Amino acid sequence: MIELNVQQGTPEWHAARATTHNASEAPAMMGVHKQCSRTELLFMKKTGITPDVSDWVQRFLFDKGHEVEAIARQMIEDSLGEELYPVVATDDSGKYLASSDGATMLFDVGMECKLWSEETAASVRAGQVPDYHAWQLDQQIAVFGLEKIIFVCSDGTPERTVWCEYRTTPERIARLMAGWEQFDRDLADYVPEAPKADAPIGRAPESLPALRIEVTGMVTASNLAAFQEHALAVFRSINTDLQTDADFADAEKAVKWAKEVEDKLDGAKQHALSQTASIDELFRTIDTIKDEARAVRLKLDKLVKTEKEARKLHIVSQAYQALLDHIGNLNQRLGGQFIPSGAYSAAMFGEAVKGLKSLDSMRDKVGVALANAKVDANALADRIDANRKSVEDMSLAPDFAQICTKAPEDFAALIQVRVNQRKEAEERRLAAERERIRAEEEAKAQRAAREAQAEIDRKAAAERAAEQAKLDAERAELRRQQEAVDAEQRRQREAENVQRMKPAAQPAVEPTPTPAESAATITLGKINERLSPISLSAAGLAELGIQPVGRERSAVLYRESDVGRICTALIRHLSTVCVQLLEAA
Incomplete structure (x- = not known):
């Protein structure tokens, strides 16, 4: 808010009002002011020409109003228990001005006073x-x-002072601002016409001369021929090209005038009839004039009605077409046919001119209706635009043309429902995809397991076959060795038999190792290296009859010459084991 250091009624105040949209002009802009039409406000704003204020209006309206305001302000201050201060200010943009008859210091309560009116008082x-x-x-x-x-x-008197509280709504403020914006657009296109001080009252055609007829059994004196010539000339001069309110007023006046001519001719005819029984020429002339007057009257009467209806239709049609053009421009801005032209009809403008007589009043009311319709269309376009911009993914609104006019909260709720539905559908799709992948992986794993098991079974079978073949080979070798042992035993038995048959001989004595051989030693670890992969322990060698000859620190020592004995002992032991295994098998 920008407070202005001016007082109401001063030249500075009028200068500030001349360049702003004033609160007192808002009713006229909205087309509801009782004394100023929207068209008149357009004229004043465009030209800067305002009606002159007479001394009487200044004294008994404006000055009286300020006196009453001061008295009423005191009454309201007593009621509120708080002082009120007259203030003039504009909004932050400096475009809209308001003058308050009183406001509190904190600008939470204001006061507006109007002079007493029974109609206003009843409403209050x-x-x-x-x-x-x-x-x-x-x-x-x-x-x-x-x-x-x-x-x-x-x-200014307590007896005739009433008041009530008024609070507005955001919707009304938005409507007011939209109305002023449309007013500015209309003002830019407005072409001023000279204001009409008074409504046309119509002008009758030129008065005809008095018709004089005197008869005494025949026509003795008459200006009927001159009267006829003059009357027909007047009839033909009557304007039938009706364009303005003045033309229509003239035509309506001429209709009444023609009816009066007919009535006067009837009167003259009756007067003549009262003087003579039959004067054909007189009556034919009178009838001719009367018929012409009647024809003119009927033609004008019909013309007034038809032309006024035609002008009314033209005003309504022109406004309707202007609205359709405006809607077309809005749809072009929106990028689609989102505002249906079928939502508006010419009937709204026909309703606006219902009961109106003058063309000017029709144009003004239709202008107000058109401005209001444009404001509504603009608000609808803004809503559609906002709804469209609120949707990040337009695939959520394939039917946008059908739902775009919804209130923002309803539109947002609908889109959110669709977002949730799509999200749920996507989650179901992903779940199904995951289940499909899981099933495929499970089937793949099962196939792999079966294949792996088959491979294991194949390898196991191959290993069993190899082991069996090895076992068979070992058994064959054992049998071969056993057969060799058996053959050796048979040979030994045969040799023993032969020996028994020979003289007893000295028992064989193992060759005695040389001193060098007896002195050479070998560790148990070295013996195991030579016999690898066979590994023997000192205890095992002791069971084979081989005893150590000493120790070198932790190493057990044997004679180098014992290695042969160890091999012989092992061969005997292994042969015995093989025989036992073969017997067990």
């Missing part, structure tokens, strides 16, 4: 601010940031 008593005042209060609240306004209707 019912707790309602008339619409032709409410738009002014809306703009005051918008400019000052007031919470409420005390609306007073008073003549």
